[in-house]
Amino acid sequence: MRIILLGAPGAGKGTQAQFLMKTFGIPQISTGDMLRAAIKAGTPLGQQAKQVMDAGKLVSDDIMIGLVKERVAEPDCQNGFLLDGFPRTIPQADAMHEAGISIDCVLEFAVPDEVIVKRMAGRRVHPGSGRVYHIDHNPPATEGKDDETGEDLVIRDDDKEATVRKRLSIYHEQTEPLVAYYRKLAEQGKTAFHRIDGTRDVETISSELGKLLG
Ligand code: AP5
Numbered sequence: 001m002r003i004i005l006l007g008a009p010g011a012g013k014g015t016q017a018q019f020l021m022k023t024f025g026i027p028q029i030s031t032g033d034m035l036r037a038a039i040k041a042g043t044p045l046g047q048q049a050k051q052v053m054d055a056g057k058l059v060s061d062d063i064m065i066g067l068v069k070e071r072v073a074e075p076d077c078q079n080g081f082l083l084d085g086f087p088r089t090i091p092q093a094d095a096m097h098e099a100g101i102s103i104d105c106v107l108e109f110a111v112p113d114e115v116i117v118k119r120m121a122g123r124r125v126h127p128g129s130g131r132v133y134h135i136d137h138n139p140p141a142t143e144g145k146d147d148e149t150g151e152d153l154v155i156r157d158d159d160k161e162a163t164v165r166k167r168l169s170i171y172h173e174q175t176e177p178l179v180a181y182y183r184k185l186a187e188q189g190k191t192a193f194h195r196i197d198g199t200r201d202v203e204t205i206s207s208e209l210g211k212l213l214g
């Protein structure tokens with residue numbers, strides 16, 4: 001199963017990816033996590049991406065397309081994958097389809113901007129795994145520590161309110177047009193498309209996804 005998770009920053013893509021990975025045994029391909037790993041490793045890509053990400057802007061289409069094409073060709077993606085944060089522009093979507101990478105299902109997570117701004121203030125992440133928590137809605141068993149490794153949780157560099165607002169405006173400008181793009185493909189029978197109300201609690205959304213995809 002090849003799934004695209006579409007939605008604004010903070011809409012819950014990474015959170016539901018954790019559930020879908022476990023339930024369907026397919027890997028999560030988070031382009032944001034890949035870029036953060038490159039920054040941490042100090043690679044040329046990471047050095048280039050850091051400023052762009054901290055400003056809440058998008059890394060260039062060419063770089064992202066190359067990165068994802070390489071990743072989906074790896075053996076663990078044979079039986080499917082979850083694209084989390086890609087495609088994010090029409091050219092990224094076009095490139096994927098031109099490369100013959102078909103998609104079974106697109107899930108759009110709908111959450112109003114003001115809910116997102118509030119949520120992001122409470123997000124904590126485990127950099128090593130990409131696991132995501134929220135201090136109120138999805139807290140770890142031990143405050144400030146990852147459930148599986150016990151390592152420290154951190155606040156993402158781009159979660160400052162001003163940066164979140166910038167990311168939201170870029171989402172509406174450059175990524176939201178993909179909703180119409182995939183709805184049209186769905187009308188042509190080329191993929192399935194589901195709009196998910198992302199304002200409900202984490203478990204309610206997971207159980208809806210389980211039923212939809214089950
Ligand atoms: P990326 O890492 O992809 O960030 P994003 O899309 O902005 O999304 P987030 O990770 O912020 O949110 P999410 O939807 O995963 O929400 P989460 O589950 O964590 O990208 C970062 C940057 O990398 C970009 O800005 C760009 O610069 C660059 N980049 C990446 N991909 C790119 C591409 N393809 N092209 C160009 N540039 C690219 O949840 C958020 C919080 O809410 C958490 O605290 C969580 O616990 C909580 N929460 C989740 N669900 C619920 C719920 N139902 N109720 C209450 N709280 C909830």
Ligand code: ZN
Pocket residue numbers: 013014015030032084
């Ligand atoms: Zn995420």
